[in-house]
Amino acid sequence: MNKILLTEEELQNHYVGAAITLTTVMAVIASALMAVVIYKLFISNKGTTTVPGGWKFTWN
Numbered sequence: 630m631n632k633i634l635l636t637e638e639e640l641q642n643h644y645v646g647a648a649i650t651l652t653t654v655m656a657v658i659a660s661a662l663m664a665v666v667i668y669k670l671f672i673s674n675k676g677t678t679t680v681p682g683g684w685k686f687t688w689n
Contacts, residue, residue: 635643670678677687 670676673688675689677685679685
């Protein structure tokens with residue numbers, strides 16, 4: 630792998646925390662979505678659901 634030296638202008642335009650910020654935002658959105666799904670499952674009076682792997686849940 631060849632190394633390429635960056636100019637001063639390229640170094641100034643480089644944002645270090647962009648990937649960490651994007652990852653954090655995506656993790657928060659995924660957690661919020663899971664919380665809503667779990668809330669809906671526990672609040673509903675009756676229903677069924679199938680999860681990947683063949684697991685089926687039914688509640689009344």
